[in-house]
Amino acid sequence: MSEHTQTVADERIKNEPFMTRMMKKPELGAIAGVILVTLFFLITADPVMFSLSGVMNFMTPAAQLGILAIGAAMLMIGGEFDLSIGSMVAFAGLFFGVCIVTWGLPLIFAIPLTFAFAAGVGATNGMIVIRSGLPSFIVTLAFLFILRGLSLVGLKAATGGSTQLRGVRDATENDFLAPFFAGDAFGGLFLWLAENGWVDTFKNGNPKVPGVPVEIIWFIVLALIATYILLRTPAGNWIFAAGGDTNAASNSGVPVNRVKITLFMVTACCAALVAIITVMDAGSTDSRRGFQKEFEAIIAAVIGGCLLTGGYGSAIGAFFGSIIFGMVVIGLTYTDFDQDWFQVFLGGMLLIAVLFNNAIRKRVTGER
Amino acid sequence: MLDATQNNAPIIQMNNIEKHFGNIIALAGVSFDVRPGECHCLLGDNGAGKSTFIKTMSGVHQPTKGEILFEGQPMNFATPRDAMEAGIATVFQDLAMIPLMSVTRNFFMGREPTKGSGLLKRFDVDHANQVTMEQMRQMGINLRGPDQAVGTLSGGERQTVAIARAVYFGAKVLILDEPTSALGVRQTSNVLATIDKVRAQGIGVVFISHNVRHALAVGDRFTVLNRGKTLGTAKRGEITPEQLQDLMAGGQEMAQLEGSLGGTV
Numbered sequence: 029m030s031e032h033t034q035t036v037a038d039e040r041i042k043n044e045p046f047m048t049r050m051m052k053k054p055e056l057g058a059i060a061g062v063i064l065v066t067l068f069f070l071i072t073a074d075p076v077m078f079s080l081s082g083v084m085n086f087m088t089p090a091a092q093l094g095i096l097a098i099g100a101a102m103l104m105i106g107g108e109f110d111l112s113i114g115s116m117v118a119f120a121g122l123f124f125g126v127c128i129v130t131w132g133l134p135l136i137f138a139i140p141l142t143f144a145f146a147a148g149v150g151a152t153n154g155m156i157v158i159r160s161g162l163p164s165f166i167v168t169l170a171f172l173f174i175l176r177g178l179s180l181v182g183l184k185a186a187t188g189g190s191t192q193l194r195g196v197r198d199a200t201e202n203d204f205l206a207p208f209f210a211g212d213a214f215g216g217l218f219l220w221l222a223e224n225g226w227v228d229t230f231k232n233g234n235p236k237v238p239g240v241p242v243e244i245i246w247f248i249v250l251a252l253i254a255t256y257i258l259l260r261t262p263a264g265n266w267i268f269a270a271g272g273d274t275n276a277a278s279n280s281g282v283p284v285n286r287v288k289i290t291l292f293m294v295t296a297c298c299a300a301l302v303a304i305i306t307v308m309d310a311g312s313t314d315s316r317r318g319f320q321k322e323f324e325a326i327i328a329a330v331i332g333g334c335l336l337t338g339g340y341g342s343a344i345g346a347f348f349g350s351i352i353f354g355m356v357v358i359g360l361t362y363t364d365f366d367q368d369w370f371q372v373f374l375g376g377m378l379l380i381a382v383l384f385n386n387a388i389r390k391r392v393t394g395e396r
Numbered sequence: 397m398l399d400a401t402q403n404n405a406p407i408i409q410m411n412n413i414e415k416h417f418g419n420i421i422a423l424a425g426v427s428f429d430v431r432p433g434e435c436h437c438l439l440g441d442n443g444a445g446k447s448t449f450i451k452t453m454s455g456v457h458q459p460t461k462g463e464i465l466f467e468g469q470p471m472n473f474a475t476p477r478d479a480m481e482a483g484i485a486t487v488f489q490d491l492a493m494i495p496l497m498s499v500t501r502n503f504f505m506g507r508e509p510t511k512g513s514g515l516l517k518r519f520d521v522d523h524a525n526q527v528t529m530e531q532m533r534q535m536g537i538n539l540r541g542p543d544q545a546v547g548t549l550s551g552g553e554r555q556t557v558a559i560a561r562a563v564y565f566g567a568k569v570l571i572l573d574e575p576t577s578a579l580g581v582r583q584t585s586n587v588l589a590t591i592d593k594v595r596a597q598g599i600g601v602v603f604i605s606h607n608v609r610h611a612l613a614v615g616d617r618f619t620v621l622n623r624g625k626t627l628g629t630a631k632r633g634e635i636t637p638e639q640l641q642d643l644m645a646g647g648q649e650m651a652q653l654e655g656s657l658g659g660t661v
Contacts, residue, residue: 260518262508269505272494279492281477281506339496392496392545 054333055345057384061331061352061377069355073362080227081237082362084244090354091247092302094347096321097328098247098254099298101346104329105258106291107271107338108157108164110150113325115175116299117306117318120146122179124304125193125313126186128200135205142300149175150296154289172322180315197311210308212239243305247347250298254343267291272339327374328353331381335389352377404431405468407568407600408453408484413462415448422448424624425462430569430600435591437603437611440621441644446604449621450571453602454486455479483568487558487575495547499539500528502546503561531560535590552583556590563594570594571602576610588614608640620644 069077076082096113103110123145127138153171157164183191200206207213215238221227222235229235258264269277270284278284299318307313330336331352332345356374360367406429415423423445430436440446451457453464455473464471466482473479476486493502504524511520525542532539535556546554555575562570572591576584591614595601605611611618612632619629620643627643 256518260521262510262519265501265505265508265519268497268501269494272496276490276492276494277505279476279488281480335496339494389496392547 054340054342054385054388055348056333057381057388058332058345058348058352061381062348062355065352065355065359069359069362072365073359077359077362084237084241086354086358087244087247087351088241088354089357090351091241091243092306093321093324093328093353094247094350095243095250095298095302095305096325097332097346097350098250098343099295100322100325101329101332101334101341101343102254102258102267103291103295104326104334104336104338105271105341106267106288107274108154108288108291109168109326110153110292110295111165111168111322111326112153112171112175113295113299114318114321114323115172115179116146116149116296117303117321118179118313118315119149119175119182119303120296120300121303121307121313121317122182122186122193122315124300124307125196126182129193129195130186132199135200135203135209139205139209139304142304143297146296146300146303147293150293151289153296154292157292158285158288176315179317183313183315191316192312192314194312196307196313200308206308207242209242209304211242213242213245215239243302246301246305247350251343251347258343263287268339270338324353324374327378327381330385331377333381333385333388335385336382340389340392349381404433406431406465407467409465410449410453411463411465413449413452413459413464415445415452415457416460422624423452423459426621426624426626428453428619428626428629430602432568432600433595433598434616435595435601435603435614437605437615437618438621439605439608439611439618439640439644441606443623444621444644445624446606446621447573450486450573450602450604453479453569454484454571483566484571485562485565485567485569486571486573487555487562488573489577491554491558493546493554493558496545498543499532499546499549499557500524500542502557503528503531503564507565527564531564532557535560535593536586550583551579552586555579555583555587559587559590559594563597563599567599569600569602571604573604574606575603576605576607584610606644608637608644611640612637 077086096117100110100113120142124138124142127133127141128135133141149171153164153168156162157167160167180191183193187193200210212218218227218235218237218239222229222233227235227237258267266277266282266284266287269280269282270287274284302321303313303317306317328349329341329346331349332342332347334341334345353374356377357370360370409429411427413423413426413428414421426445426449428436428438428449438446438449448457452459455476455478458472458474464473466484471482473482473484479486492505494505497505500521509520509523509527510517511523512518528542529539537553537556546557549557559570559572559575575587575591579587588610591601591603595614603611603615616632617629618632618635618640620627620640622644630640
């Protein structure tokens with residue numbers, strides 16, 4: 029039998045329509061969501077919301093959540109959860125604050141130390157999950173409380189009774205690394221745009237938007253890196269494989285345990301990055317930082333197409349999921365609606381996303 | 397064909413293998429060998445020790461007694477990885493496939509081809525897609541595209557992906573653990589045809605089954621396991637389906653059963 033005759037396409041297979049191909053992309057739901065939410069606010073909200081300053085306004089919380097959500101999404105694709113990331117923000121913030129204020133370290137030492145510390149906590153989480161074989165849900169739920177409690181106790185110890193540690197701004201103001209983690213980027217560009225009259229300015233000629241908040245830059249860069257890793261590197265294949273079926277993956281030579289522990293470390297480092305940015309921005313750290321962010325991050329990841337069972341999802345999806353989140357939180361203030369509708373909206377989005385994802389999974393796997 | 401294979405030295409030879417789990421004797425002296433380009437069927441009823449035996453061959457278990465010769469040299473596989481690197485590929489019943497992932501991603505899982513170096517070292521997706529399509533076409537399966545999820549393939553097609561993967565990564569011996577047990581008629585014949593193609597490439601195939609008809613369709617030699625022992629090896633044409641069936645069931649009982657079922661089994 030000649031092999032060449034078999035290259036003829038199967039006559040039962042139609043050309044896939046564009047929509048069907050799009051349906052297979054995990055981030056489709058989140059992109060559709062962004063469009064819907066945008067339409068909704070275009071109709072109901074004050075047009076200021078979609079001016080440059082309005083966009084920066086909702087992108088900032090979206091970015092802070094999104095950095096966490098991208099880490100959470102990668103971990104979820106790898107088949108695990110981390111409920112401790114919200115508490116991790118507070119805990120890493122405490123560590124960072126102590127480095128800066130109590131020990132007087134410059135950022136060039138404080139930042140790597142904070143990341144190393146967070147990675148250590150993440151690795152601990154991961155080791156316990158892997159060694160015990162317990163669901164990560166329960167192990168990291170324990171750490172949600174442990175880390176939050178430690179943040180409170182540690183802050184009181186560091187400050188002599190207060191749950192807030194101040195003085196970060198004074199200590200970091202002139203540090204050469206500070207512009208990478210605080211304030212606005214591309215200030216010169218915006219000034220130039222203002223001089224040419226292309227952006228709104230105050231009366232004195234300064235632009236109303238002084239630049240892009242750094243967290244937005246981090247958010248975009250991380251989303252791109254995560255997407256690249258997931259789709260274009262062997263490590264990305266291992267993450268999908270580890271989440272899809274641990275047994276099949278390790279039988280095929282994927283270092284599943286190493287992949288999962290690394291993902292826990294990455295997630296914790298994402299939390300540390302949010303901690304560093306928000307602490308430098310506020311100039312202080314307190315024990316309530318990152319409160320309930322773990323749920324919001326997981327919701328953003330799920331809206332972005334991640335399956336709760338692992339093995340499927342996308343970082344770009346989590347990116348758009350976070351933007352939806354930011355738009356709704358901030359957008360409601362531009363409308364006449366009561367802001368507390370936010371929670372209803374959030375729950376509704378989550379429910380729709382889960383139902384949608386479930387249907388997609390059945391399509392992809394051919395389950396009936 | 398038979399004469400040609402008989403002159404070849406066995407790729408792997410297992411002599412008097414015994415395996416004990418505590419006080420349970422799972423294998424009590426099993427001898428088996430595979431030559432290049434032959435399909436050696438290992439038949440046996442449930443509990444005969446087929447699974448334990450192939451796990452010993454693929455490095456999952458270490459034999460309690462007996463010796464393994466790989467290409468004439470004594471071998472001791474400590475892990476499945478060792479066996480895999482030597483060229484013994486096993487396709488277990490779960491297939492080590494992930495339904496949510498694309499055929500390409502499954503095909504290269506754990507062994508991704510890369511291009512570039514340093515930080516730019518990346519999964520060579522184009523090459524991987526091309527190889528996957530090519531290999532699947534050789535096995536007679538036209539994929540809709542390399543990004544088609546494995547979950548959308550039929551059981552027989554999945555089996556074929558697993559076999560193609562093992563062959564592509566240089567298997568000298570391919571162990572198939574009941575590849576046809578859960579398949580329909582048409583899919584079974586596809587898998588049997590795949591086995592035939594693999595054999596034609598000079599790979600030794602170990603085909604585990606408890607279905608005599610499937611075994612007779614492709615097998616060159618047949619070894620029957622019963623209660624942890626080999627009951628003997630027969631060549632193609634030397635044994636009838638009825639004799640094989642009787643051997644597998646341990647002779648007598650089956651004869652009685654067959655009487656009451658009117659010879660339909």
